[in-house]
Amino acid sequence: MHTLGPDDLQAVWLTLKLASVATLLLLLIATPLAWWLAHNRKWYRSVVAALVALPLVLPPTVLGFYLLILLGPQGPVGELTKALHLGTLPFTFAGLVVGSVLFSLPFAVQPIQNAFEAMGKRPLEVAATLRAGVWDRFVSVALPLARPGFLTAIILAFAHTVGEFGVVLMLGGNIPGETRVLSVAIYNHVEAMEYGAAHWLAGSMVLFSFMVLLGLYLAGGRLARVMR
Amino acid sequence: MTPVHAHGIRADFKLQLESFALDVSFSAPDRGVTALFGPSGSGKTTLLRCIAGLERATGSLHINGEVWQDDTKFLATHLRPLGYVFQEASLFPHLSVRANLEYGLKRIPPAGRKVPLEQVVEWLGLGRLIERGDPAKLSGGERQRIAIGRALLTSPRLLLMDEPLSALDTGSKQEILPYLERLHRELNIPVLYVSHALDEVARLADHLVLLEQGRVIASGALQETLARLELPTAHLDDAGAVIEAAVAEHDEKYHLTRLDFPGGQLWVGRVDRPYGSVVRARVLARDVSIATQQPQGTSINNILKARIDEIRDEGPDKVIVRMRVGETNMLLSRITRRSRDHLGLVVGMEVFAQAKSVVLTT
Numbered sequence: 162m163h164t165l166g167p168d169d170l171q172a173v174w175l176t177l178k179l180a181s182v183a184t185l186l187l188l189l190i191a192t193p194l195a196w197w198l199a200h201n202r203k204w205y206r207s208v209v210a211a212l213v214a215l216p217l218v219l220p221p222t223v224l225g226f227y228l229l230i231l232l233g234p235q236g237p238v239g240e241l242t243k244a245l246h247l248g249t250l251p252f253t254f255a256g257l258v259v260g261s262v263l264f265s266l267p268f269a270v271q272p273i274q275n276a277f278e279a280m281g282k283r284p285l286e287v288a289a290t291l292r293a294g295v296w297d298r299f300v301s302v303a304l305p306l307a308r309p310g311f312l313t314a315i316i317l318a319f320a321h322t323v324g325e326f327g328v329v330l331m332l333g334g335n336i337p338g339e340t341r342v343l344s345v346a347i348y349n350h351v352e353a354m355e356y357g358a359a360h361w362l363a364g365s366m367v368l369f370s371f372m373v374l375l376g377l378y379l380a381g382g383r384l385a386r387v388m389r
Numbered sequence: 390m391t392p393v394h395a396h397g398i399r400a401d402f403k404l405q406l407e408s409f410a411l412d413v414s415f416s417a418p419d420r421g422v423t424a425l426f427g428p429s430g431s432g433k434t435t436l437l438r439c440i441a442g443l444e445r446a447t448g449s450l451h452i453n454g455e456v457w458q459d460d461t462k463f464l465a466t467h468l469r470p471l472g473y474v475f476q477e478a479s480l481f482p483h484l485s486v487r488a489n490l491e492y493g494l495k496r497i498p499p500a501g502r503k504v505p506l507e508q509v510v511e512w513l514g515l516g517r518l519i520e521r522g523d524p525a526k527l528s529g530g531e532r533q534r535i536a537i538g539r540a541l542l543t544s545p546r547l548l549l550m551d552e553p554l555s556a557l558d559t560g561s562k563q564e565i566l567p568y569l570e571r572l573h574r575e576l577n578i579p580v581l582y583v584s585h586a587l588d589e590v591a592r593l594a595d596h597l598v599l600l601e602q603g604r605v606i607a608s609g610a611l612q613e614t615l616a617r618l619e620l621p622t623a624h625l626d627d628a629g630a631v632i633e634a635a636v637a638e639h640d641e642k643y644h645l646t647r648l649d650f651p652g653g654q655l656w657v658g659r660v661d662r663p664y665g666s667v668v669r670a671r672v673l674a675r676d677v678s679i680a681t682q683q684p685q686g687t688s689i690n691n692i693l694k695a696r697i698d699e700i701r702d703e704g705p706d707k708v709i710v711r712m713r714v715g716e717t718n719m720l721l722s723r724i725t726r727r728s729r730d731h732l733g734l735v736v737g738m739e740v741f742a743q744a745k746s747v748v749l750t751t
Contacts, residue, residue: 283479284479284481286443287473288481289465289466290471291493291540292543293467293492294467295467
């Protein structure tokens with residue numbers, strides 16, 4: 162009977178770390194982006210919306226491939242990071258974070274954007290007539306009213322990052338403790354015919370994903386009742 | 390340049406929206422209720438939004454000598470000391486009833502809190518509502534009362550109300566109107582009240598600004614403006630005159646009350662108000678008939694001596710007649726053209742106006 166070795170636990174830990182960091186960064190990026198998309202009616206809004214949604218349709222390997230080129234030593238972003246003495250991002254944890262954030266962006270932006278659009282302008286106008294300034298209105302009215310959207314965004318972004326494989330493989334490779342995340346570890350086990358270990362990891366992922374989705378739907382139902 | 394009035398409201402706005410242009414200029418007194426009245430699409434709500442800074446119009450706005458907007462200045466909405474009551478109560482669903490009420494109150498400095506919570510609770514009868522947690526559990530009328538209270542608690546220097554009754558059913562309207570009348574008596578700040586219902590305006594307003602297709606077509610004191618026959622308000626189905634009169638006598642036997650006003654008196658159903666208190670009576674043009682001699686043997690209680698002031702055709706068969714009762718009060722009467730000719734009614738004639746019904750509004 163094969164159980165999880167220290168390498169596997171390291172991969173699990175790395176995956177959770179990656180998903181947490183990426184989700185946190187995604188919230189910081191997606192919130193203003195979603196706000197802008199929800200309230201802007203300029204023509205280039207559609208361009209930005211399409212760009213944000215692109216990872217939904219692209220194969221992850223395509224995204225990973227271009228990121229590898231962009232961030233690599235010869236790429237424009239790579240040149241920049243080298244000039245700033247940051248080294249290059251591919252095959253590092255930081256590189257995986259960048260890739261994950263881009264890859265999961267639509268999963269974070271869209272629920273938040275929908276929530277902002279659903280509340281409309283009226284609650285914010287009411288708050289303005291009650292002396293709340295721009296930031297105050299955002300914190301005291303927009304954020305609480307968009308809470309279900311944020312919850313969905315957090316869960317989707319986290320789960321989607323945990324499950325990612327293509328971008329990681331293209332951009333991060335397989336360095337233990339640095340870039341070898343769960344999905345890659347499973348792939349390694351299967352390559353090495355270690356089906357027992359693969360089962361443990363894959364099974365835990367199935368269970369984890371199911372729990373996340375179950376939590377999402379339970380929370381969604383409860384929130385829907387609270388909102389009514 | 391328009392001169393800056395030290396008192397009252399002075400507004401000049403131009404705004405071009407996709408399908409609508411607003412080009413208004415009006416002034417209103419520094420206290421009492423000014424009704425912005427006009428048909429749907431006349432720009433009343435847009436005008437109110439411009440005053441609140443929710444729409445960015447070009448122009449200027451002066452409130453009691455303070456500049457809220459001019460060529461070089463545009464105060465953001467949250468910096469304008471105003472209260473705004475929207476058509477729908479728009480309570481925050483994520484806050485309790487009490488937190489809704491106190492939302493604005495918490496955002497003004499303690500020194501600026503001139504309207505105490507207890508006062509607002511009493512004016513609007515909020516005592517039983519304030520501890521009810523979820524605003525979604527309140528009725529429409531109750532929600533709107535909380536919304537009005539929420540606006541008043543910011544101690545505004547101007548209160549804007551955008552058809553606060555229009556989203557309510559008749560029952561809720563009747564429930565809220567007495568509270569609005571109470572505010573009308575108690576508040577010492579100007580109120581701009583948007584409405585397209587003449588009965589509401591006649592009941593609540595002191596001053597009238599008439600809008601049509603984004604422009605102001607008339608403005609002035611309520612009673613005078615309602616009696617101007619060249620304006621569309623005199624030709625609405627429920628057109629009529631408003632008379633302010635004092636309670637003078639209660640007739641216990643017939644359960645009636647006599648109201649006196651300069652130039653005459655009216656008998657109405659028993660009013661439970663002390664002697665001397667002033668009430669507002671509304672006499673609709675369609676309820677007033679005219680006789681050239683003192684009528685005999687009539688069931689009508691209210692027959693007033695009047696002098697014809699103006700007669701204007703209204704459609705192919707009707708005319709509307711304005712009569713003066715005493716020096717200041719006026720009555721409107723809608724009669725047929727045939728009656729006018731039959732009685733030989735002309736301007737300056739002394740007649741008897743018979744009011745079949747009088748609606749008390751306060």
